[in-house]
Amino acid sequence: MREMLREAAAGIRGMAVEVAAVIGVIVIAALAAAAVLALV
Amino acid sequence: MLLRPSLDDHRSIAHDLGRIIGVVAMAAVVPLMWAIARQEWYAASHFLLLIGVTTVVAAIADRIHPSPGRSVDWSHGMVVAALTWLTVPAFATVPLWASGHYSRWVDSYFDAMSGLTTTGLSVIQDLDHLPESVNLWRHILQFLGGQGIVLAALLFLAGSGALSLFEGEGREHRMFPNVRTTARFIWLVSAAHAVIGISVLTLDGIFVQGFGPGRAFFHATTIFMAAFDTGGFTPMSTSIAYYNSPIFEALVAVLMVAGAMSFGLHHAIWNRRKVANNIEVRTFAFTLSVTLIVTILGLVLIGAIDQFYPLVRVGLFHALSAHTGTGFSTVSSAELARWSGLAFAGIAIAMALGGMSSSTAGGVKSLRIGLAMRAMRDTVREALLPDGAVVAQTYHQYGVQRIGPNLVRSVFSISLLYVALYLFGAAVALSLGYDLGPALFESISASAAVGLSVGVVSPDMPLLLELTYIAQMWVGRLEFIAIAALLGFAASTVFGK
Numbered sequence: 350m351r352e353m354l355r356e357a358a359a360g361i362r363g364m365a366v367e368v369a370a371v372i373g374v375i376v377i378a379a380l381a382a383a384a385v386l387a388l389v
Numbered sequence: 390m391l392l393r394p395s396l397d398d399h400r401s402i403a404h405d406l407g408r409i410i411g412v413v414a415m416a417a418v419v420p421l422m423w424a425i426a427r428q429e430w431y432a433a434s435h436f437l438l439l440i441g442v443t444t445v446v447a448a449i450a451d452r453i454h455p456s457p458g459r460s461v462d463w464s465h466g467m468v469v470a471a472l473t474w475l476t477v478p479a480f481a482t483v484p485l486w487a488s489g490h491y492s493r494w495v496d497s498y499f500d501a502m503s504g505l506t507t508t509g510l511s512v513i514q515d516l517d518h519l520p521e522s523v524n525l526w527r528h529i530l531q532f533l534g535g536q537g538i539v540l541a542a543l544l545f546l547a548g549s550g551a552l553s554l555f556e557g558e559g560r561e562h563r564m565f566p567n568v569r570t571t572a573r574f575i576w577l578v579s580a581a582h583a584v585i586g587i588s589v590l591t592l593d594g595i596f597v598q599g600f601g602p603g604r605a606f607f608h609a610t611t612i613f614m615a616a617f618d619t620g621g622f623t624p625m626s627t628s629i630a631y632y633n634s635p636i637f638e639a640l641v642a643v644l645m646v647a648g649a650m651s652f653g654l655h656h657a658i659w660n661r662r663k664v665a666n667n668i669e670v671r672t673f674a675f676t677l678s679v680t681l682i683v684t685i686l687g688l689v690l691i692g693a694i695d696q697f698y699p700l701v702r703v704g705l706f707h708a709l710s711a712h713t714g715t716g717f718s719t720v721s722s723a724e725l726a727r728w729s730g731l732a733f734a735g736i737a738i739a740m741a742l743g744g745m746s747s748s749t750a751g752g753v754k755s756l757r758i759g760l761a762m763r764a765m766r767d768t769v770r771e772a773l774l775p776d777g778a779v780v781a782q783t784y785h786q787y788g789v790q791r792i793g794p795n796l797v798r799s800v801f802s803i804s805l806l807y808v809a810l811y812l813f814g815a816a817v818a819l820s821l822g823y824d825l826g827p828a829l830f831e832s833i834s835a836s837a838a839v840g841l842s843v844g845v846v847s848p849d850m851p852l853l854l855e856l857t858y859i860a861q862m863w864v865g866r867l868e869f870i871a872i873a874a875l876l877g878f879a880a881s882t883v884f885g886k
Contacts, residue, residue: 378701
């Protein structure tokens with residue numbers, strides 16, 4: 350049971366990292382879009 | 390001198406191939422149950438036929454044994470892997486071809502190969518009226534291919550030669566000394582993502598899309614399998630545009646990123662190891678950022694999109710879909726075909742580079758790109774530094790690793806082979822009268838197991854081109870080595886002594 354809970358926590362931590370990665374890419378896309386629209 | 394394989398070699402290959410085909414029989418039970426639940430009796434009968442045929446083949450193969458004590462070598466696993474991706478799609482066509490949604494049998498083989506290689510290109514007709522169970526089967530094929538039908542066979546039917554089969558599938562990195570433990574971890578990661586992913590997408594379907602619970606679950610399950618396995622099939626012909634929801638696209642984006650991550654990286658994150666200096670993470674982040682910026686710049690320059698919000702939403706989704714090798718789209722093929730200049734370059738380069746190694750993504754892959762860049766940097770450093778200066782040629786991937794000459798040779802060889810494969814498909818399409826841009830785009834999409842299309846792939850494309858794309862999907866998925874082993878095995882059988 351403890352092992353299962355540990356693995357579940359590890360899995361949720363892993364998915365949190367994936368969500369953070371996507372948020373990071375969204376920020377890059379937003380900055381890029383703003384810069385391109387301002388310059389072009 | 391080529392040595393002709395013995396009868397035991399053939400027996401051993403037939404035995405292992407049969408066990409893997411047995412996995413298809415087990416997998417087909419799921420759409421069969423779905424067909425019964427949805428009262429799709431016509432489709433159910435085809436799944437019963439598939440289960441019957443594959444069970445008989447597996448049972449026959451089970452009785453073919455090599456001589457006792459015979460060990461299975463590296464090339465054996467490669468040959469089995471190469472044959473698996475050729476034969477399994479042939480069996481998988483039974484419910485597809487019988488559905489009547491394909492104008493010729495090769496079309497259904499194309500879709501089965503596309504599914505099993507997690508590509509996502511499709512030549513199905515009238516997808517929106519396909520029985521749900523058959524639609525589910527298309528996505529299960531992606532799941533089987535992505536998770537590795539070989540790995541499934543190892544997990545459920547493990548026997549001799551397990552490790553060589555594992556290597557033959559193109560998953561080089563081993564996280565555990567035992568291949569069965571590795572397979573279990575891969576399935577654990579998949580199960581965790583399946584539970585969370587399908588639950589969240591189902592809730593989105595019910596509360597955002599306004600679907601009923603059954604329909605929401607069906608769409609969530611199919612989209613999960615296609616996203617996490619970087620496949621690209623969708624239950625509706627308009628791909629992800631059908632949902633027209635930024636929340637849905639964001640959820641799918643998370644699954645695409647998860648699918649393109651190597652299982653070694655999943656393992657490291659799950660065990661709280663530092664991954665910021667990992668060469669694959671850095672390379673993927675760098676190339677994704679560059680191709681994303683190039684795509685956004687291109688979209689503005691050609692006047693396709695000139696507003697902030699749609700630029701971020703459309704540009705990001707397609708750059709991510711291309712780079713992870715998924716192939717989902719929120720615009721039509723016709724609109725994608727109008728993305729010229731830098732937008733075309735951004736998406737095409739993203740497709741060609743691909744995701745991480747030991748993932749379901751295709752393409753050259755971030756590890757090779759990173760190592761190639763590191764090797765070139767070290768070469769320049771050596772040239773600039775004084776004679777006798779030593780340049781430490783290392784990289785970080787779950788610890789400090791050394792860049793040796795064999796590794797560099799392997800990296801550049803496979804990368805060049807991918808470029809050759811991209812050009813080969815483009816040349817075939819060019820010879821059939823297609824323009825260079827679409828020819829190159831579609832060739833990269835097929836070879837790198839992406840699935841984005843600018844319209845060349847269609848039910849009425851020439852047979853030669855269709856066969857070329859089938860071959861590209863097969864070769865690209867297995868990363869050349871297994872194909873070379875199969876060709877060597879065939880040559881030894883014919884010309885060996």
